[in-house]
Amino acid sequence: MRIFSLLLVLAALLPGATPPRAQLPAAPEVASYQMDVRLDPAAKTVSGTGRITYRNPSTDTLDELWLRLYLKAFSSTDSLWIEESGGQLRGDQLDPDNLGNIDLQSLTLAGSDLLASATLTDTLLRVPLDTPLGPGQAVELEATWVSTLPRVFARTGYGGRDDTFFMVGQWYPKMAVYDRGRWDTEPWHGNSEFFNDFGSYDVAITVPQEYVVAGAGVPAGETTNADGTKLVRFLATSVTDFAFAASPDFKTASTKAGDVAVDLFYMPEHQSAVQEYLDSAAGTLTTLGQWFGAYPHPRLTVVDVPDDASGAGGMEYPTFITTDYGGGVAGYAAYVTSHEVAHQWWPMQTATNEGAEPWLDEGLTEYSGARYIADASYLIGGALGVSARSLERTTYLALDPAQPANLPAWQYSGGEYGIVYSKTALGLWTLENQVGSERFRAAMRAYLDAWRFKHPQAADFRRAIEQSLGPQPWFFDAYIPTEGVIDYAVGNIGGSQATVLREGQVPAPVEVVLVLENGARETQTWDGAGETLTITASSPIAQVQIDPAAKLVAEIDIADNTVAIRPPFLPTLTLAERLVFWFQSFAQLVGLFG
Amino acid sequence: MLIDLRAVFIAGLRDAARLRLALPLYIAGLLLGLVQSWPVLFSASNGQLGRINAERLLTSGDALVDLLTNQEATAATGIWLLLMPLLSLLFSACYNLFSGGILSVWDGRRSFWAGGWHFFLAFTALGLLLVVLALVALGVGSAVAVALGPMVGAGISFVLLQLLNLTGEYARAIGVTQNLRNPFALFGHAATYITRRPAALLLGLLGLALHAALVAIYLTILPLFGASPLVMLFNQLLVFAWLWLKLLRLAWARSLVAVGQASVQPSSAAEPAASAPALS
Structure with a gap:
């Protein structure tokens, strides 16, 4: 028993360990x-x-x-x-x-x-x-x-x-x-x-x-x-807050996320999404609990709404969310559910002012939900659908990316408001990639620990994050509050010299890899200062890759990040085949009718 | 009328086993796909194929999304999306041409090209009729969805579309076997034929199950390829297999119709004419 107790204590001291729900203060x-x-x-x-x-x-x-x-x-x-x-x-x-x-x-x-x-x-x-x-x-x-x-x-x-x-x-x-x-x-x-x-x-x-x-x-x-x-x-x-839903048609299903009961109330016609609702709700509770800190309640209620009341779907209240069937598109129910569950951290534990600083609410939530969806390998649209990363990027680029993410809610039009979600989510995801997931999640835990059951503001969030990660001016000064975007491009390649251009206003740190003609690779990190970086390699350069690990999730134009002296045959062929395959699949599906 | 379903099944398989008959349609799809993809390949990468990141493209479909959401590529992506339905119409025209040829070869009365051109207009008109009826079926499905829920509506739409698909296949088979070219008559004959012969529905269901199984197998095996370029061959294998299963459905339809006709007119060819020129 003594060894068992010691193990428990050690587990509690491990980096990333979070106090269980029962130990959280009221x-x-x-x-x-x-x-x-x-x-x-x-x-x-x-x-x-x-x-x-x-x-x-x-x-x-x-x-x-x-x-x-x-x-x-x-x-x-x-x-x-x-x-x-x-x-x-x-x-x-x-x-x-x-x-x-x-x-x-x-x-x-x-x-x-x-x-x-x-x-x-x-x-x-x-x-x-x-x-x-x-x-x-x-x-x-x-x-x-x-x-x-x-x-x-x-x-x-x-x-x-x-x-x-x-x-x-x-x-x-x-x-x-x-x-x-x-x-x-x-x-x-x-x-x-x-x-x-x-x-x-x-x-x-x-x-x-x-x-x-x-x-x-x-x-x-x-x-x-x-x-x-x-x-x-x-x-x-x-x-x-307190909310409830009522219907004579509700069916129920339940699961557990650790010691938290997840109770689903769903419409009979949405039976096909029940498992996805339960899995994504329980998975998000468990995962975000491990990443950021425990969900502080014994129960979460998940409500599926009728199709003609979809405006009630996709909403969060403390210990209670509504989700969205989304026409039965695989992965969509999970995407909405995980977002709403993530609200159980932001703002249900950090009671921020959503009107004045919506990015601390919807932005942090969108990031958390999307990261869970990515971590759990959900694809929105089923097996041939898109990842959370692609969906988030597509949403961001479909809006005007050159907008601040931290304005009060009332300063955005309805159509622009999505930038609060996607720009913040992609920025935080990029920051996570820059510093490493463990460090970033520790910083988010520190923020939650400092401000759980209080009313933090943006300066409090910044202070907590930078106390953990050190100064992050590219994120807090250039990316979130301005119209700035992240964008790099390969400039010229000549012999053993190459230039990299910062085309966006945000100087996010970035890695550049030079692939030399002799097959060697040389990596350089650029802090983004200045508008151009000139790199000299030890021998002639065959290819320049900016951000080869795709850490800059928020970069607006990734297609100009790689330039090779000679076009690579295999990737070109692969791309061509994929495009042709998509056409063939579509054409055969509709063209062979009857 | 008693039909030897086993004989029909085997005769259809034997017809469909002549794989080279599927090649024209496969090649047509491949060429049209290349035509569609060509602008994107260049425009999306600003005319420089060197801008494609090999490692990321091979390991993640997200890289393709990145490429298509690239600002300079928006127009190219738009063209790509616009070309998709237009070129699919051309593919559909190829199907109307080649299905007449394939069925004629199996029937043994005409060569591939002679049969193809002989039935081309009739099958094109039949295709248009089927499209109109498919839109009606989708409308019915939508109405049912509003009244009884989306799952029921989707189910009704699916069943109606499958029945239309099967009717179209039998209309083509009847057209070639009985040398009929009035699309309305063909559709009417086929609808009557299917409703009176459970074997047609049975073979249609079998064909549907095989298509579903093919997709299931594809999705199961696909992850095993990981970043291997062999996935290109696997994709094309799926395309060809899907096409071949379609021809198998047509072959079963023709065999069933031919067997029925043979019982009325003993001189008709229930067996495929192996001596008929295939792609002359």
Whole structure:
């Protein structure tokens, strides 16, 4: 037993070892919610009462509180959120005849009405306090409200068979965040989703008995009522939000990721994707846990949405994600699932402000999910599909790569916002390749350890990463915040001398390999300083290869990275055969019909 | 009518075993593929084939994506994609020409080229009719998908397309065997023929299973090649095998039709005419 204990201690001290879930500290209880709500499928409403316990997390005295009423964004086609989003998401359109809303009927503090003096602007409710709230002090707000759900086109609402599927997200009166001396009073924008405080949730949901409820947190009992309804209860701690989905059509399947239960709720017509959902969800939980630090909860709920409610798919809440069947294209479900699971690290553990600094949320998540997909060798599109690397690069290049990745969400148009995902993901992937996966993951672990259950900002992320890896100015100064791109090209080759050109503005370090006519190889590392590197080899050069190990995943033009004095026969033949083979396969598939 | 399915099966195999009949279609596909790929080969690499990284190309398909997403290659990639369906139409025309020739050789009444040209227009019109019906089938599948779900819709589309494919094969076989050239009559005869003879459906299913098995075998073996250039030969083997299986389906269709006709007209040739000129 003593040897066994020693082994355990040694294992814990190994580089890369992460503390198990049980050893992680709990999050501070800043905003906690106890809610008792009823889903009315016919009226498309969720109504109920709630007690919000808010503890002032700052050293300031607060003389007002701010609450977010997200569903107000769905109440009018004139809302900022609808205007910015264009009333559509991923091709799903807003149904102007079935809008949503939240009607906050009462809000009291110790029996005293707060609504009378409150002011509503867009989705934000400002609530003056008669008695200021000192540092560390807590108040208990009692609320009564009715949330009317919209037909799903983005994140929340109803749809599916006979409109019996409900995705209930961002649906209750929610405390805004007071951080670093100010309330976050930025209205809800088209591109952003979250900025939340940590707390615990105790949610009782009454639904018709035939409904299956997929809730965040862990189930804590179910009782049936004489009126044909049932009450299901969920508990969650160290989380920033609560969402649930309900449908009479849900089928369920489960798996485990270590000691974490992964519970899938899926539509029967999507049976073919069940294994991919489960494998990718459990695989991402396990892998990112090893890379960055443990997933801090006992359960993850994965929800598959109906085809006509795809706007509710591909969304993240703490301990709860929705994913996307994607027409059954192999690998796509895994790609979406792994992205949403990666959100369980960023921002569900590092509660960043997605509106102000979306790259710390979607960018880090896109990187983490894509790296898992690549590591697990998934191909999007099945056996003949593309890798996560190619998909990410294609997305990046299809957008305008010459954009900063770190702007606030509201400064991007809907079509441009993808750059936050792909440019950040490819940049981090490149940084990982530059410093080595182990070092990079250790740096990410250090960032998470320092900022778990807090509100880090970009400067905090940079500080944590550079404390581990040393200065990375090409990434933090040239790549992320500017229009700069990474691009190198082979210039001239003459005799034993060659030039390499930096055509992009970002001076990312790069390796250059010279293949000499005598077969020898000479490698040189260039820090990217200056615009040209002239290299002299020991004998005549046959070929110059920039970045032969393909570390610069974010480089925009890779096709000019290799130049040979004489065209290589075999690769040319291989390329030709591949192109011809693709044509032959397509032509024979369609041309031999009948 | 009782049919000796074993005899039909073996006769079809014997017909299809004349591999040189598959060569014209294979070569046509290969040449059209080269025509399509030529602009990309040069333009994507800025006219310098020396810019292709040998090691990465042989070890990862991603290098090809890199090449095609290269900014200067966008136009070339667009041309490549545009040429794909256009040249596939030409390949389809080749099929309409050569299938008449191949079936005629098996039937023994005409030479390859004489049979090919004799049925070319009829088979081209038949092909157009099949395309129109295929679009209708896809429309039906889409409607079913909306009503009953995407999997059911996809299943319905697949079944309808396979039935159309089989009908087209039997229409060609009937056309050559009975010397008919009206595409509507051919389609009608073939549809009637298939619905009345379970053997046709059985052989069609067998052909489908063989095609599926071929793809499964290919995908299983492909990773074993790794970065070896031998994968080029393996790819071409798959292309030829796929083509040969198509001809085997046609051969089975012709044998079945010929056997049926022989039972009505004893003088008809159920057996292939080995003496008929193949590629004269």
